[in-house]
Ligand code: SF4
């Protein structure tokens with residue numbers, strides 16, 4: 112009888128999730144996550160870099176019952192934030208690219224609002240039970256719960272992939288004391304012998320099912336509060352906020368009948384794919400705030416955006432002439448009022464450009 116009630120309750124939850132426009136939903140039991148030893152080893156090896164928040168509340172991260180006493184279930188939901196090419200054609204020219212998840216409205220706001228709505232509705236319906244909504248910032252291992260809830264499998268690129276829908280998914284959860292029927296059939300591995308993401312990663316940050324965040328462009332451009340080591344500059348290419356390469360190459364992100372049936376949530380429709388590099392290098396604090404209204408890019412401070420844009424500008428100037436851009440880099444390198452990381456990055460970029468033009472000159476055929 113209890114199983115029947117848990118099944119009925121789960122179906123009510125899924126109906127509510129669909130009404131709120133979530134592309135996927137499922138339920139995992141609230142228990143200690145399977146891969147907690149790997150997580151601890153990953154943290155001990157320092158692969159998380161400066162993301163010290165991942166070390167805090169580790170007990171809650173590993174076991175949702177430490178976050179909500181008496182928790183029985185984790186309701187997992189996903190929004191699809193991007194479709195396949197060509198809708199998301201990468202911007203070209205003197206443009207710094209931003210990762211697809213940050214091209215529309217800030218998902219924290221978009222998901223939280225609907226998850227709170229869901230919590231309120233469920234609290235009315237299932238009187239006496241508690242519901243706690245989490246999106247990204249809470250100490251919850253979202254991917255692992257989503258995998259156990261049957262939303263997808265974890266690919267070699269470490270992303271959650273729904274084989275018919277892809278990996279452009281944003282995850283959210285509700286931890287609850289309500290017993291719910293769980294998905295008993297998580298997906299099997301669907302990577303097989305494919306290694307496209309490992310081969311394509313511009314910085315070699317991936318080994319199968321493991322990411323060294325300290326080598327990843329997303330970490331450098333979004334999380335790292337400091338100078339980006341010069342050895343990563345070339346790999347960063349034209350990315351100024353995040354990187355999508357290991358998802359772009361994944362065959363599961365092509366169109367299928369199911370991707371067409373799981374539309375991108377309206378709020379994530381891209382407002383822009385990137386920014387002009389010179390524009391960013393000229394930004395004031397007000398310009399940055401105006402450009403990032405309703406955007407998840409607010410996470411990057413002004414000096415971080417200029418640092419990232421300088422690196423992308425350096426990569427652009429290796430291929431093209433652009434005196435305005437070059438002059439602005441020189442100004443920033445000499446501007447005592449600028450953030451020291453911006454000044455130092457500008458100097459590094461100028462130095463690199465000088466040595467690459469010297470090399471080109473040395474390689475040129477000589478006459479006489
Ligand atoms: S986001 Fe980019 S740099 Fe990071 S692992 Fe994927 S391809 Fe590599």
Ligand code: SF4
Pocket residue numbers: 266267268269301302303305306307308309357360361362363
């Ligand atoms: S690119 Fe290939 S190996 Fe990488 S996650 Fe996708 S299917 Fe798996």
